[in-house]
Amino acid sequence: MPIDPYAWIEKSLATIRSANWYRSVQAIASRPGPAIRLEGRSVINFASNDYLGLAGSDRLILAATNATQKYGTGTTGSRLITGHRPLHRELELAIARLKKTDDALVFSSGYLANIGTIAALVGKRDLIIGDRYNHSSLKNGAILSGATVKEYLHCDIRDLTTKLQECRDQYRRCLILSDSVFSMDGDICPLPELLAIAEEFSCMLLVDEAHATGIFGATGAGCAEHFGLVGKPLIQMGTLSKALGSLGGYVAGTAPLIDFLRNRAPSWIYTTGLSPGDTAAALEAIAIIQEEPERRTSLWQNVDYLKQLLAESLPSGFNLLPSDSPISCLQMSDADAVLEAGRKLKEAGLFVGAVRPPTVPTSRIRIAVMATHEPIHCEQLVKALHCL
Ligand SMILES: Cc1ncc(COP(=O)(O)O)c(C=O)c1O
Incomplete structure (x- = not known):
């Protein structure tokens, strides 16, 4: 049997x-x-x-309804193959303006933004070192990338430094990963110190602003703005599903980074684009963050x-x-x-x-x-x- x-x-x-x-x-x-x-x-x-109370707001609902009327419910395929809607690009440019970066790329969820970006940036010859309390999407993105993955003690710059001193020179590229606001704890990462370490050891730094976008910083741009790090060499990832009251994720950064991700991030290339309704709702949320x-x-x-x-x-x-x-x-x-x-x-x-x-x-x-x-x-x- x-x-x-x-x-x-x-x-x-x-x-x-x-x-x-x-x-x-x-x-x-x-x-x-x-x-x-x-x-x-x-x-x-x-x-x-829904920190700002936008997910149930009349303005977001109206924006989503109007976009659905005009463009339909689904985007019917990958943006590269089936074409995107003008709204997708408008949203990306609005995110880049909010974050004061060259450009941004919108993914169909924050989870997809993290796994696709990490897998595009590093591979077998590289090192990822992340805070041990990082979100699941950062941890799973790290595993999927095929890079060597190490963790440092929560928000512990000394432990991160020691680990980099021990092994940084054994790898080609190195990517440091951290949530900016830790979603299940509520504390925030020491971003200025992380940036200094990244510069000292020639590492890329990806910060997950999922719980900071719309909330932290004078204009709601997140912890990078809160710490006065606008314009610094950071990869800023975030989601449209929390303070922005919609669905989807994004990466904001330099023009070459975004161009590279458009060509190399599998969870952006091989998945259906964000729905018109969600895209329009997120765009409206960014306007509200600035106006209110x-x-x-x-x-x-x-x-x-x-x-x-x-x-x-x-x-x-x-x-x-x-x-x-x-x-x-x-x-x-x-x-x-x-x-x-x-x-x-x-x-x-x-x-x-x-x-x-x-x-x-x-x-x-x-x-x-x-x-x-x-x-x-x-x-x-x-x-x-x-x-x-
Ligand atoms: C820190 C963090 N990163 C990423 C995500 C994933 O975002 P999304 O819900 O848009 O997939 C979440 C949300 O659950 C999160 O809390």
Whole structure:
């Protein structure tokens, strides 16, 4: 009797369940926003990456609707083979203007932007060295590239320097990878120091601005702007799916870099272009970021207020991780505790992220603040955390 070649899947699922690592989705039956309908219940939403509250805005919806009417729902193929829409190029030029780079390239997701860019830039004879808390798309891009992959301790410039001193000269090119805002921690990378190290050891530096674009910097251009590093030799990657409220990813940088990626990034060349609706929504979001800086002001006021409430009285059983962003994480003892806390908070009308290994090394409640939250939302959250 031949062995069922798929039988291992059930076994593997059972192991995932017994470790409390099993994941499932919850259905939202309303527009994105600070208050949503989740599984038939009205809840205050602290689980979204829609930091500026744009994903449910009338302006983005109208832009997406108009573009869909004009250009249809899909782009019907790779931009190189089937042609793109004028909107794609407009979006790329708008991103380049926001980032003050020569040019930009829009991918169909942030994940695709990272894996394609990394695989295009380095190969077998090269070295990638990345922060150990980097996003999955950076880590998997590194593996796919075929380069030798090493990790340095989280935000630890000394460890990065030691590792480069040990082995940089054994490789042709070297690419340093880091999130700018760490999505499951909330802290930010020491970008000026990373840039100095990259220059000293002749390395390229790719910074993932997924959780910084639209939020950090005087004009919302991200951490590169926040740290005064505009115009420096950086590869800036980001996503259109968080503060920009749409879908898609981008890389911004020099004209030769972007031209090279257009010719060499497989996840851009061999995939269908971003839909007209998503493209138009992202373009509108960039206009709003520039026209309405008060959204960023409201966001940071809310972030400060929640942090103040948590600092005044941290609910027992939690360890508040250091954060410089709208993301606050409350570390808990184990996956069981985090699942239970998430469930009880939902019963109390609050939706938060309950994040567990293997996504993160330790279990935690992830709280993401939006510009559109009211002070009372933050107060309700902290009160509910105290009642757990
Ligand atoms: C740091 C980081 N990089 C990349 C991505 C991938 O972006 P996208 O959701 O657009 O694929 C994400 C989002 O999940 C992220 O948090």
